Amino acid sequence: MTDNKIMNIAKKRGFLWSSFEIYSGSAGFFDYGPLGAILKNNIIEKWRDCFITREGFYEIESPTIMPEEALKASGHVDHFTDPMTECKDCMEVYRADHIIEGAIDKEVEGLEDQRLTEILSENQIRCPKCGGHLTHVWSYNLMFQTLIGTKGKKTGYMRPETAQGIFIPFKRLLRFFRGKLPFGVVQIGKAYRNEISPRQGVIRLREFTQAEAEIFVAPSMKNHPKFANFADDTLRLFSAENQLNKSGSKKTNAGKAVKDGTISSEILTYQLCLAARFLNDIGIPSDVIRFRQHLPTEMAHYAIDCWDVEVETDRFGWIEIIGIADRTDFDLKSHSIHSKEDLSVFIEYDEPRSITTLGVKPDMKKFGPSFKGAAPKILAAINDLDVSDIQTAFNKDGVFKLELEGNFYELSPDIISFEKHEEIIRGEKVIPHVIEPSYGIDRIIYSVLLHSYIENEDRTYLKLEKQIAPIGISVFPLVNKDDLVEIAHSIRDEFRNQGIIAEYDGSGTIGRRYARADEIGVPFAVTVDHETLENQTVTIRNRDDLKQVRVPIKDIYSVLINLINGRLEFENI
RNA sequence: GCGGUUGUAGUCUAGUCUGGUUAGGACUUGGGCCUUCCAAGCCUACGACCCGGGUUCAAAUCCCGGCAGCCGCACCA
Numbered sequence: 001m002t003d004n005k006i007m008n009i010a011k012k013r014g015f016l017w018s019s020f021e022i023y024s025g026s027a028g029f030f031d032y033g034p035l036g037a038i039l040k041n042n043i044i045e046k047w048r049d050c051f052i053t054r055e056g057f058y059e060i061e062s063p064t065i066m067p068e069e070a071l072k073a074s075g076h077v078d079h080f081t082d083p084m085t086e087c088k089d090c091m092e093v094y095r096a097d098h099i100i101e102g103a104i105d106k107e108v109e110g111l112e113d114q115r116l117t118e119i120l121s122e123n124q125i126r127c128p129k130c131g132g133h134l135t136h137v138w139s140y141n142l143m144f145q146t147l148i149g150t151k152g153k154k155t156g157y158m159r160p161e162t163a164q165g166i167f168i169p170f171k172r173l174l175r176f177f178r179g180k181l182p183f184g185v186v187q188i189g190k191a192y193r194n195e196i197s198p199r200q201g202v203i204r205l206r207e208f209t210q211a212e213a214e215i216f217v218a219p220s221m222k223n224h225p226k227f228a229n230f231a232d233d234t235l236r237l238f239s240a241e242n243q244l245n246k247s248g249s250k251k252t253n254a255g256k257a258v259k260d261g262t263i264s265s266e267i268l269t270y271q272l273c274l275a276a277r278f279l280n281d282i283g284i285p286s287d288v289i290r291f292r293q294h295l296p297t298e299m300a301h302y303a304i305d306c307w308d309v310e311v312e313t314d315r316f317g318w319i320e321i322i323g324i325a326d327r328t329d330f331d332l333k334s335h336s337i338h339s340k341e342d343l344s345v346f347i348e349y350d351e352p353r354s355i356t357t358l359g360v361k362p363d364m365k366k367f368g369p370s371f372k373g374a375a376p377k378i379l380a381a382i383n384d385l386d387v388s389d390i391q392t393a394f395n396k397d398g399v400f401k402l403e404l405e406g407n408f409y410e411l412s413p414d415i416i417s418f419e420k421h422e423e424i425i426r427g428e429k430v431i432p433h434v435i436e437p438s439y440g441i442d443r444i445i446y447s448v449l450l451h452s453y454i455e456n457e458d459r460t461y462l463k464l465e466k467q468i469a470p471i472g473i474s475v476f477p478l479v480n481k482d483d484l485v486e487i488a489h490s491i492r493d494e495f496r497n498q499g500i501i502a503e504y505d506g507s508g509t510i511g512r513r514y515a516r517a518d519e520i521g522v523p524f525a526v527t528v529d530h531e532t533l534e535n536q537t538v539t540i541r542n543r544d545d546l547k548q549v550r551v552p553i554k555d556i557y558s559v560l561i562n563l564i565n566g567r568l569e570f571e572n573i
Numbered sequence: 574g575c576g577g578u579u580g581u582a583g584u585c586u587a588g589u590c591u592g593g594u595u596a597g598g599a600c601u602u603g604g605g606c607c608u609u610c611c612a613a614g615c616c617u618a619c620g621a622c623c624c625g626g627g628u629u630c631a632a633a634u635c636c637c638g639g640c641a642g643c644c645g646c647a648c649c650a
Contacts, residue, residue, distance in 0.1 A: 012583060012601085024623060024640045080650050086574080095648070142650075160650085196574070196648050204649070300650065459611080479608055507603075511611035518611090530609055539610080546611070 003315035006453045007201065009462070013520050015039060015449065016202060028198035028206035030442070035520055038470035038501065040209070040445055043282055044188055046468060047211050047439065050278050057184030057213055058176070062165030064190055065146060068155040073338035074164050074331060076157070079301065081139040083116050096137040099125060113137040142193045144206075158192035163436060166214045167331045170343050174216075181345055181432055184215040188441075202446045203319055209441040215267070216432040218347050219329065222265035230273035231255035237262060238292040238310075249290045263293075264305035264326060271324045271437045275309050282444070283465040284451050288312040292320075302330035311447040321443040329431040336431065348427035358387045361419040370415060378402065378409055382416075390416065452521060462521030463544060466564050473502040473560055474517040478529035480506055488528045491538070491553065498557050500564065518543055524560060542570045549573045 010016040014033030020026050032040050051057050071077050083096040096116045103125045116137040119125075127134060144158040159165065166173070166185045177183040188211040198204040231254055238249035239262050252262070254273050263269045272291055279289055294306040302325075309322035336343040360382055368375050381404055382390065390411070393400040400411045452462045466472070475492040477484035488504055495502035503522075505513045510527065517525055525541040531550070532538050538556060539548040540563075551559055551573065562568035 008584075018641090021641095025642085027641080076650080082648070082650080084574090084648090098647095140648090193649085198649090199643085302650095476610090478610060509608070509611085509613070511613080513612090514610080515612045527610070541610085548610080 001314050002450055002453050003201075003313065005455070005460075006449045009453075009519060010036070010449060015520075028195055028204065030202050030205060035470040036445070039448075039464075039468060040441065042468040042470065043445060043448065044209075044211065044441065046282055047188070047278065047441075048186075050274065050281075051184070051186050051211075051213055055184060055213075055274075057186050057215070059186045059188065060166065060169070060173075061187065061189065062162070062168070064159050064192070065148065065156045066159050066164065067148060068157065069338065070164060070168055070335075071143070071157050071160075073335045074167070075301065075334065076143060076160055076164075077141070080143055080160055081141040083113055083137045084140045085116075085120065085134045085137050094127075094134075096120065096134075099134070113139055140196070142195065144192050144194050160193050161191050161438070162187040162189050162210045162212045163214060163331070163438070166212070167335055167434075170216075170332060170335070171341060174345060179345065181347065182215060182217040182221065184213050186211065186213040188212075200316060202442050203316055205442055211439040211441055213437050215271075215435040215437075216345075217267060217435060218345075219430055219433045222267045222326075222433070222435075224267045224270040227255075227258075227266050227270050230270055231258075233273045233276065234286070235269075235272055235276060236286070236290045238290050240293045240295050243292070243295060249292075263307070265435075267435050268305060268307070268324060268326055271435060272307060272309070275322050275324065275437060275439075279309070279311075279444075279447075281465070282448055282468055283463065284311060284444075284447050288447075288451055290318065292318070300325070302327045304328050311443075311451075313447070313450055319443060319447075320440070321447055322437060322439050324437045325435075327434040327436050329433055331434060332431050342429075344429040344431045346427055346429050349425070352424050352426045354422050354424050356420055356422050359419050359421055360385075360387055360390065361417050363415050363417065366415045371409060374404070374407070374409065377404060378411075382411070387418065391418065459515060459518060461518035461543060464521030464523070466523040467566065469521045469523050470501065471503055471517075471520060471522045472500040472524070472564050474513070474522045474525045475502055475504050476510060476513045476525060476527045477506055478510055478527055483533060484528045484530075487532060487553075488526075491526060491528065491556070494557060495560070498561065500561065514541070524563060526556060526560075540570075540573070545570075 007016070010033075013035060015036035017031040017033050018025050019029035019031045048059070052059055068077060071080075085094055085096040085099065096113075100116065100119055100123075104119075104123050113136075120134055120137065125134065126132060143160050146156045146158065148154040148156040166187055173183070173185055189209065190207055191210050192207050195204055195206055198206060233254045234251055235254055235257060236249050236251050237257060242248060242250060254269050257263045258266050258269050263272065276286060276289060280286060288311055290310050290312075292308045292310050294300075294303070294308070299306055304326050306323060306325040308320040309324065310318040311321050312318055332343045335341070362379065362382070367379070371378050381402060390400045394413050394416075398413070400416070402409045402411060448464070448468070449462070452464045454461050454463050462469075464470075473495050475488045475495070477488040485506060488506070492502045492504040503517075505516060507513070508516075514525060521543070523543050525543070527539045527541060527548075529539065532553070535552075536554070537550045537552050539550050540556065540560065541548045547570065549570075559568065559573055563570060563573075
């Protein structure tokens, strides 16, 4: 299995280690070793290049510990849980709602634990395995709880996603973006979920890294000005419909998917395309990627359309590495209600709209004396009424009877007239919708390693993209002669001065050194040989095809910098 | 969380059943020799019985508990 091989290399060569090993470890935690940490940084740098530099989004950083109120508002305190029940006899643990739905075919999602417990006993539902009695239902919350402050009065949680840290300072962000939609804000960082039983290596971690973008848009503006750039991209879509009728994924082009409504909006589709291009850029080819739409039943409570980007793996099958959701106004609305802050945006219409309304115009000279002290109250009351009700009453009875605090007042046409007035409306306040691409960095790193692994009769190597490979260049003396060693060292040092991570290796034979470099995906090797002493040239070896070219030492720095950043192809040296 | 199963250097493994000398080998890694381009060879060094308790004169080996890995079940807003 490639999984096995790549995880062995990852462990041996310092990409990934399970954490706390000398204390016998703890499931769901991984260390990034020396090469893993560089690889991760390089991938995150690529992501920043994609979302910040090219898309024009801005990054923020918020705390990983959040007070309870914030996560109460987001719904995580109450809903990021599973209702559990346990068989008293065989100790089997179940999801209570699944047991009930299986036993009595009734939709019980969202009911409280107490109610679920009652349903269990009312219907005499027993353990499906042994028929034993089930315990009362309890909520297992996947968040790590902690205490904030010395007195420990305030409950806090480790954040289960970075997204909330973006929603909460929305007012500040809106001001930063000078009040105009759309805008995008990203956050890269750790998130925490206390998984019940994480057992899939780096695929299900209790502490993991997310890179999320929250793109705030006007609800009515879900097109994308640059969509034309992506409209011809091919996407392999596995729509909800195709999942339900078991017809498999289908390749289609992005423009078509928007037109036929497979994907709910242009802007969501844009993010799908962006994800595909990003993955291609870091070395995950399109033929191992598909986009799977959430089924209506699995869609999170906050989303109206959600697509997982999945990568094919030999060990786990298709795994989700990115989720791209239209979260609508769910989060902002909820934070707005809980915090009592106005989290809406004033959206100006292209053209001001004028609307004509019919208003009540009392003749105050008569109105005041008629009602005396009650006049202000009556005035307020009629302003709240539907004008047409008064009109109808006038037409029918010639008078409108108003009941107010037990008193009746008669309004007649001689004191009330009607007036049309025109109002100019320049826009409206709306709570923005949020388009959220959420990248699971650890899973992406695993996918990159997995799909970079190449094994053939002659050798095994990691075909890491040159821009993300942890080590850019290996420098070798062909043989361990002092003069060659010395030159190799100085070349290595100069690469470092030029900002490239370079390593020297003089151990074993030249073949072994190439093999060692190949195993960790070093894209290029520079070899100092006998000819170097004669004419000041060295060879540059290309990892992927083993080809070598001879280049003067003075040129190798610019040549390799250009090779690594993609401005120069190896064949054109 | 439940059941099964397995834990010996960085990796793979012998030894465990049947307790007994200094835990053996291969690969890897470090140093050296050799070597003029793809894991060669030679010399040399470093490196291990998952943790804790118990039984015993003596435990890698037997027993109990824990932890971790793997497999199955369950779980994965």
